[in-house]
Structures are given as C-alpha cells and as structure tokens.
Amino acid sequence: MQIPIQMIEKQKRQISLEKVYTLIKDDLAQLESQIEANIQAGVDLIPKVIRHIVDSGGKRLRPMLTILCAKALAIDSQQHIILAAIVEFIHTATLLHDDVVDTSDMRRGKPTANVIWGNSAGILVGDFLYSRAFQMINNLRNWQISDIFANTTSIIAEGEALQLTHRNNPDVTDAYYFEVIRCKTAVLFAAAAQLGGVASGAPADIQKVLYDYGLHLGMAFQMVDDVLDYVVSSKEMGKNVGDDLFEGKATLPLIYAMKYVSKADAQIIKTAIQQGGRDDFSTILSMIQNTPVFDEINTLAHQEIQKAQAALHILPQSPYKEALLELSELAVERRG
Numbered sequence: 001m002q003i004p005i006q007m008i009e010k011q012k013r014q015i016s017l018e019k020v021y022t023l024i025k026d027d028l029a030q031l032e033s034q035i036e037a038n039i040q041a042g043v044d045l046i047p048k049v050i051r052h053i054v055d056s057g058g059k060r061l062r063p064m065l066t067i068l069c070a071k072a073l074a075i076d077s078q079q080h081i082i083l084a085a086i087v088e089f090i091h092t093a094t095l096l097h098d099d100v101v102d103t104s105d106m107r108r109g110k111p112t113a114n115v116i117w118g119n120s121a122g123i124l125v126g127d128f129l130y131s132r133a134f135q136m137i138n139n140l141r142n143w144q145i146s147d148i149f150a151n152t153t154s155i156i157a158e159g160e161a162l163q164l165t166h167r168n169n170p171d172v173t174d175a176y177y178f179e180v181i182r183c184k185t186a187v188l189f190a191a192a193a194q195l196g197g198v199a200s201g202a203p204a205d206i207q208k209v210l211y212d213y214g215l216h217l218g219m220a221f222q223m224v225d226d227v228l229d230y231v232v233s234s235k236e237m238g239k240n241v242g243d244d245l246f247e248g249k250a251t252l253p254l255i256y257a258m259k260y261v262s263k264a265d266a267q268i269i270k271t272a273i274q275q276g277g278r279d280d281f282s283t284i285l286s287m288i289q290n291t292p293v294f295d296e297i298n299t300l301a302h303q304e305i306q307k308a309q310a311a312l313h314i315l316p317q318s319p320y321k322e323a324l325l326e327l328s329e330l331a332v333e334r335r336g
Contacts, residue, residue: 016326016330017059017330019323020323020326020327023319023323024064024068024071024320027067027081027084028060028064028067030078031060031067031081031085031088034082034085035085035088035089038132038136039054041128045117045121046125049113049121049122049125050092050125050129052116053096053107053108053113054088054092056108058108061221061327061331062188062189062192063084063085063087063192064327065087065193065214065217065324065327066080066084066192066193066195066196067080067081067196068196068320068323068324068327069194069195069196069197069210069320069324070083070196070199070200071196071318071320072320072324073196073206074200075199077199080196080199080200083196083198083199085136086136086137086149087192087195090129090149090152090156090188091188092126092129093126093127093129093130093133094156094160094184096113096114097122098160099112099122100119100122100126101160101164102243104243113125142198144198145195145198148194148195148198149191152187152188152190152191155183156183156187159179159181159182159183159184160183160184162176162180163180163184166250167247167249168248168273169274170250170258170270170271170273170274171270172255174252174255177250177251177252181218181219181222181223182215182218182219184222185218185221185225186214186215186216186217186218186219186221186222187215188218190214190215190218191211192214193210193213193214193217194207194208194210194211194214196210197209197210205314206314209311209312209314210311212307212308213308213309213311213324213328215308216308217305217308217328217331219304220301220302220305220308220331220332221331221332223297223300223301223304224297224334226251226252226253226297227252227253227294228334229241229242229243229245229253230242230253230288231285241281242278242281245272245273245276245280246277246278247276248273248274248275248276249273253293253294253297254269254273254284256291256293256296257284257288257291257293258270260291260293261290265287268280268283268287272284302332305328305331305332308328309325312324312325
C-alpha cells in the first residue's frame with residue numbers, strides 16, 4: 001500500500017512554502033523583531049528557553065495566517081505584526097506545556113526544553129509567554145482582541161484537559177477525537193486568521209469567513225499530523241515516531257483501525273493504548289496499512305481543505321489570497 005502523504009490533489013498553481021515566505025518577507029522580519037523584543041526578561045533563563053524553541057525551525061504557520069489575512073484585506077497599519085507575535089507566543093506556550101504533560105524528549109529535531117532545563121522551567125517559561133502575550137494584548141486596548149484570545153486560550157486548555165482525562169482510554173469515539181483537535185489545534189488557527197481581519201477593520205462577515213478558513217485548515221492540519229506519526233521517520237517529523245501511541249493517545253488512525261481489524265488485533269491495539277509504549281508499534285502499523293484507514297483520513301482532510309478554500313471565495317483576488325489557498329494545500333502535503 002502506498003502511504004498517502006499527499007492529502008489533496010495539487011491544483012495548477014506551483015506551491016512552495018518558500019514562495020509564501022518571499023511574499024511576506026518584510027512582515028516576517030518585523031515579526032521576528034517583535035518576538036525578540038518581547039522575550040526579554042530580568043531572568044536570563046526565560047529568553048534562553050524561549051529562543052530554544054522559537055529558533056528551532058518552526059514554520060510560523062499560525063502567525064503567517066494573521067499576516068496573510070491582514071494583507072489580503074489591504075491593512076494600512078502594523079497591528080497585524082503585534083497580533084502575529086502574540087499568536088506565536090500562545091502557540092509556543094502550549095508547546096512548552098505539552099512537552100511537560102506528554103513527557104516528550106524531542107521536538108523539531110532537538111531535545112525539548114523540559115529535557116534540557118527540567119519540567120519546572122518548561123512550565124514557568126510557558127506561563128511567562130502567556131503572561132507576556134496578555135500584556136501585549138492589554139496594550140492594544142481592544143476588547144474584541146482581548147475576547148478572542150481569552151476565549152481561544154480557554155478552549156485550548158479545555159482540549160488539553162479533555163485529552164488528558166482520556167489518556168490510555170482505547171474506547172473513545174471519533175467524535176471525541178474531532179472535539180480534541182478542534183480545541184487543541186484548530187481554534188488557534190481560526191483565531192489567527194480572524195485576527196488578520198480584526199487588524200484590518202474588516203466587518204463581522206469577513207471575520208467569520210477568515211475564522212472558518214482557519215478552523216477547517218487547523219482540523220486538516222492535525223489529522224495529517226496524526227497520520228504522519230505513523231508513516232514518516234523521526235528525522236522528517238522532528239520528533240519520535242509513535243509518540244502518540246507511547247503517550248497512550250487514541251488518535252484517528254487507531255480509532256478507525258479498530259473498526260476493521262479482527263477482535264484479536266483490536267485487542268492488541270487497545271492494550272497498547274492502555275499501557276502506552278512503542279513495543280507493538282510495528283505490528284500496529286502493519287495492521288493499519290492493511291485497512292483503508294489512511295485513505296479515509298485522506299478523504300476527511302481533503303474535505304476540510306475544500307471547505308477552507310471555499311470560505312475564501314468572498315475575498316478579493318490578490319497574491320495574499322492565493323498564498324492562503326497555497327498554505328491550505330501545503331499544510332496537508334508536508335512530511336513533518
């Protein structure tokens with residue numbers, strides 16, 4: 001069986017992340033300056049830990065959504081740069097906390113902050129990033145922006161707690177899975193896109209379009225991420241292959257696989273989820289490859305991307321709108 005890494009059919013456009021970076025290179029340079037200016041603290045450990053993760057090769061996908069959405073609506077201020085930096089801080093804080101909760105030891109091909117500096121440092125620096133993000137939000141004196149970030153971070157925390165309470169539970173449903181990824185991943189994508197509209201002074205209907213684009217993109221992104229945990233190398237992923245199984249997370253590949261395999265094989269999967277670890281990873285991967293699971297997830301991710309792209313039809317044609325369409329494709333074609 002051919003592993004379905006490419007989740008949607010390419011359109012005629014020639015897509016590459018470098019092309020998108022080039023389009024907004026000046027904004028990205030300002031973003032990096034904004035990040036650097038706001039990670040300074042009176043304790044040297046704080047910027048050291050933040051730089052470790054911020055400079056470790058992340059794609060800046062979420063802040064790029066804020067920038068591109070703002071530029072697609074012809075923004076005439078620099079507020080989108082500040083908002084993009086806040087989005088990146090929120091995302092980075094969640095990564096620091098996730099790595100502690102999940103006892104992860106590798107992210108983006110490097111040892112995690114909690115491995116180098118300990119769990120306490122990972123938690124405290126994550127807290128600093130949340131606090132600094134809300135300082136920056138407060139300085140904007142915009143109640144809508146405050147509401148968006150407050151609601152988004154609350155939902156993310158709920159998603160984390162929901163997943164934690166069902167760790168090592170092999171009997172969860174796909175409805176549970178979709179709720180987890182909506183909360184943990186998709187709502188930040190959605191907020192990032194909407195904030196581009198807010199910065200541009202866009203009306204509510206346009207903001208809703210951007211929110212929907214980001215939400216569907218985030219759902220597809222996480223589905224692909226959970227497939228990649230089973231089908232690419234640790235080097236390509238930048239983290240250990242099989243981490244989800246090791247952590248006892250019943251993600252969609254496992255949930256769907258148990259519908260197709262024999263009762264005996266389903267029990268192997270259930271036991272692996274209950275106990276955690278990678279001992280049965282190769283066996284379980286072989287089981288999944290002999291089912292239509294990857295194809296089913298391929299179809300679902302494809303459908304989410306179609307919804308994301310359809311949401312943008314109301315935007316005027318521009319290189320930035322085109323880049324948003326390209327990003328939606330790149331998000332599901334990646335191998336890491």
